[in-house]
Amino acid sequence: MEFNRLTIQEAREKLDSGEISALSLTESCLNQIASTNDRLNAVLTLCSEDARKEAIEADKRLQKGERGPLLGIPYLCKDNIMTKGLRTTAASKILENYIAPYDATVIRKLREAGAILLGKTNLDEFAHGASTENSAYGVTRNPWDLDCVPGGSSGGSAAAVAADMCLFALGSDTGGSVRCPAAFCGVVGYKSSYGAVSRHGLLSMTSSTDVIGPITKSVGDAALVYQVIAGEDQYDATTYSGERSFALSSGDLKGLKIALPKEYFAKGLHPEIKAALENVKSEFEKAGAVFKECSLPHTEYGVPVYYILTPSEISSNLARFDGIAWGLKSQEAKDLQEFYKKSRGLGFGPEAKRRIMLGTFALSAGYFDAYYKKAQSVRNLIREDFEKVFKDYDLILTPTAPHPAFRIGEKNNDPLSMYLEDIYVTGASLVGLPAISVPSGLVDVNGKSLPVAGQLIANRGAEAKLFKAALLWEEKIKIAKNNFI
Amino acid sequence: MLTKEQIKHIANLARLELTSQEEDLYQEQLSAVLDYVDKLAKVKTDEISSLNKSELVNIWREDRVVFWDQSEIDLALSQSDTESKKIKVKRVLN
Numbered sequence: 001m002e003f004n005r006l007t008i009q010e011a012r013e014k015l016d017s018g019e020i021s022a023l024s025l026t027e028s029c030l031n032q033i034a035s036t037n038d039r040l041n042a043v044l045t046l047c048s049e050d051a052r053k054e055a056i057e058a059d060k061r062l063q064k065g066e067r068g069p070l071l072g073i074p075y076l077c078k079d080n081i082m083t084k085g086l087r088t089t090a091a092s093k094i095l096e097n098y099i100a101p102y103d104a105t106v107i108r109k110l111r112e113a114g115a116i117l118l119g120k121t122n123l124d125e126f127a128h129g130a131s132t133e134n135s136a137y138g139v140t141r142n143p144w145d146l147d148c149v150p151g152g153s154s155g156g157s158a159a160a161v162a163a164d165m166c167l168f169a170l171g172s173d174t175g176g177s178v179r180c181p182a183a184f185c186g187v188v189g190y191k192s193s194y195g196a197v198s199r200h201g202l203l204s205m206t207s208s209t210d211v212i213g214p215i216t217k218s219v220g221d222a223a224l225v226y227q228v229i230a231g232e233d234q235y236d237a238t239t240y241s242g243e244r245s246f247a248l249s250s251g252d253l254k255g256l257k258i259a260l261p262k263e264y265f266a267k268g269l270h271p272e273i274k275a276a277l278e279n280v281k282s283e284f285e286k287a288g289a290v291f292k293e294c295s296l297p298h299t300e301y302g303v304p305v306y307y308i309l310t311p312s313e314i315s316s317n318l319a320r321f322d323g324i325a326w327g328l329k330s331q332e333a334k335d336l337q338e339f340y341k342k343s344r345g346l347g348f349g350p351e352a353k354r355r356i357m358l359g360t361f362a363l364s365a366g367y368f369d370a371y372y373k374k375a376q377s378v379r380n381l382i383r384e385d386f387e388k389v390f391k392d393y394d395l396i397l398t399p400t401a402p403h404p405a406f407r408i409g410e411k412n413n414d415p416l417s418m419y420l421e422d423i424y425v426t427g428a429s430l431v432g433l434p435a436i437s438v439p440s441g442l443v444d445v446n447g448k449s450l451p452v453a454g455q456l457i458a459n460r461g462a463e464a465k466l467f468k469a470a471l472l473w474e475e476k477i478k479i480a481k482n483n484f485i
Numbered sequence: 486m487l488t489k490e491q492i493k494h495i496a497n498l499a500r501l502e503l504t505s506q507e508e509d510l511y512q513e514q515l516s517a518v519l520d521y522v523d524k525l526a527k528v529k530t531d532e533i534s535s536l537n538k539s540e541l542v543n544i545w546r547e548d549r550v551v552f553w554d555q556s557e558i559d560l561a562l563s564q565s566d567t568e569s570k571k572i573k574v575k576r577v578l579n
Contacts, residue, residue: 085560101560102553195541208539237544304522315499322500325572326564336575337500345502350510353501358515360499361491371522376535378528383538415514416521432539460540 004028004164005483008073008221011167015062015072022058022072025167026051026116029074033118033165036484042140042150042159044079045087046119054116061114069224071114076160076169079120080127081212082201083107086117090203091135092125094321094328094347104201105236106170106212106229113228118166121156125349126318127172127205129153130180130421131411134351139408142184143484145448148405151181157215158185163484168216168225174206175306176400176425178213179437179455183400186439186451186479188470189215190222193460194432195240197226198233204317206310207238209429219438219470223248223463246464250471254288258469259393263299264424270403273452276441276477277399280454283476284397284469294393296385301378302426307419308362308375309430315359318352354415383431390459395469397456398424400437404450428457436470439479451479486516 003011003025014020030048037043051074058072077083080090082100084107089095103111110117124134132140132155140155142148143163150159154171158181161169171178173191182189191213199210214225223246230244260281265274281291323329323343330342348356362371389396402423411418428435435457442449456473458466492512496503503511553561566573 084557098564099560102557194539234546238541240540298528301525301528304525307518308522308525319500324565324574325561329565333575335579336577338502339575340500341502344500348501350507353503353507354511354514354518356499356501357492357495357511358518360495361487361515361519364495364498370526373535374525374528374530375522377530377533378525380533380535380538381528381530416517419518419521 002028002164004032006167007217008070008167008224009218011073012069016067022055022062022116023052025072026055026074026118029118029166032163036163036165039146040141040143040159040163041138042121042156042163042165043076043119044089044091044122044137044156047086047117051116051118058114058116068113070110070228072116073167074116074118075110076118076121076157076166077107078123078154078157078169078171080123080172080203081107081170083117083120086120088120089137090126091123091137092347092349092352093136094344095326096328098326102201105198105233107201109229109231121160121169123156124153124351126203126352127153127174127177128314128351128355130176130418132156132181133408133412134349136349141408142405144186144450144482145405147407148450149184149408151184151401151405153177154215155181158182158187158189161185161187161215161217168214168221171213171215172202172210173213173429174210175310175429176422178215179400179425179435180421182215182437183453184405184451186482187215187217188219188222188439189213189437190226191428191435192226192230193434195238196230196244198231198236198239200233200235206313207317208309208313209432219436219467219474220248222436223467246467248471249464249468250475251468252287253284253469253472256289256395256465256469257393258284258289258291258395258397259294259389260291260397261296261299261389262293263296264398268402268423269399270443270452272441272443273399273403276452277397277454280440280473280477281397284472287472289469292393294389296389296427298378298382298385299427302382302430303419303422305375305378305382305430306422306426308371309379311355311359312362312372313359314355315363318356321347351415379430382427386427386431386433394462394465395456395458397454400424400453400455404443404445404452424455433460434458434463434466436466438470438473440477442479449482487512487519
């Protein structure tokens with residue numbers, strides 16, 4: 001039995017009964033990484049010795065009778081999250097040799113829970129992208145078709161989970177970066193409410209939408225990881241106080257009202273994804289849910305709003321990469337100004353530079369009102385759209401991505417076309433709503449089967465309903481698993 | 486369409502040194518993005534506040550210094566040139 005292929009819930013039973021050890025589970029994952037990473041390039045940094053030590057510790061805790069949802073469970077972490085003593089690069093040359101001085105809060109929580117960190121995964125540099133092609137360390141390949149992208153920006157994490165390199169992975173989602181790669185790789189990706197999970201230790205991209213989220217093999221696993229990493233944190237003033245845990249219940253969906261926003265099912269959506277979601281709808285109806293078409297009228301403005309606000313916040317957040325206390329340092333600069341410009345010019349990749357420049361422009365004197373202020377105003381209109389719908393509905397069902405994974409290089413010369421990948425996922429990000437992507441089918445592309453997914457969005461505080469529907473979805477819509485060797 | 490002067494000005498503000506090929510490329514690409522985001526100009530927002538209407542509230546804490554632990558401090562200071570536990574920078578004022 002290849003233990004790395006288990007879900008967290010399956011492994012939990014075997015660990016608790018003593019059938020397997022955390023060490024053997026970890027070795028199984030490390031073997032899978034060793035035999036598949038040259039083809040996938042999902043893992044950037046491996047910490048196998050530390051992982052084995054953590055596994056031995058976890059086994060001791062289990063032997064003493066301690067029990068916990070993630071005790072002994074191996075995972076991988078997106079390389080824009082601080083892991084103390086371990087290289088953390090954000091997939092950028094500017095942090096090529098940077099050693100994180102502290103653990104992010106989520107990492108500290110996972111260590112305390114006894115989860116085992118195997119290493120760091122590839123991403124679009126600084127999380128800027130939807131395909132992982134913007135990494136300074138090479139693209140990650142989609143396990144379902146090695147010529148295709150895994151999605152982004154958490155492409156390494158999604159590919160790793162799909163290829164059973166680990167039992168779960170952490171990603172970050174700012175405008176779809178957990179949900180999109182989860183969709184392209186046929187796994188589950190959950191973006192919780194903004195403020196539910198601490199961002200302390202996450203290299204900031206868009207501070208007002210960034211969320212750390214789990215990428216897992218099952219819906220139940222996502223709920224489990226979320227509840228371990230979530231929590232108010234004194235080091236992140238945007239975390240809200242109050243209860244985050246919820247009872248995961250399965251069963252029928254009687255009384256659940258689900259909205260289908262017409263703007264999300266219009267031109268541009270791959271017909272087989274539409275068909276797959278019709279399937280989900282009919283299963284939900286059989287279970288007692290009621291559907292109605294609704295409108296989110298400002299949907300078409302989601303991407304433009306996002307691509308003004310995001311670069312603006314990026315231009316501010318990336319100002320700290322000045323070569324002084326961390327990161328790449330220019331050896332040729334004659335003075336301080338030149339030092340900043342050369343270090344940054346050399347260290348940042350093209351997409352990071354594009355976004356820094358866009359944001360600098362949008363925030364600059366003479367343009368701030370027309371761009372940044374305008375975008376914030378329209379963001380409020382998008383928020384009102386969602387508020388209106390949630391007055392009458394419990395959940396919103398939408399596609400996650402407009403099509404299955406595209407080929408590596410296909411969108412290379414067109415940044416704008418890449419931005420449009422985010423069309424169905426930016427809304428929930430801009431408004432801070434919990435949203436989950438669940439696989440909904442397989443589509444034949446050039447003779448290969450590629451996974452497609454759908455998304456459920458809930459109002460803040462409605463996680464229980466979101467997961468109940470997602471559990472039923474997973475139960476009724478089975479995707480044949482692709483076991484990559 | 487952004488002008489070359491604007492590109493140079495933005496790069497200067499952002500403290501980025503660009504090659505002339507980068508200047509040309511970004512001029513084209515950024516202009517295309519700005520053309521696209523300009524569709525926001527069509528949305529009527531005169532009376533709408535731009536203030537972020539999220540559920541965030543101000544969080545307060547005691548004005549108390551809390552030190553990192555020594556291993557964290559050591560790691561943090563190990564990645565640049567230091568002198569007497571301070572990070573060395575180039576001359577700021579000429």
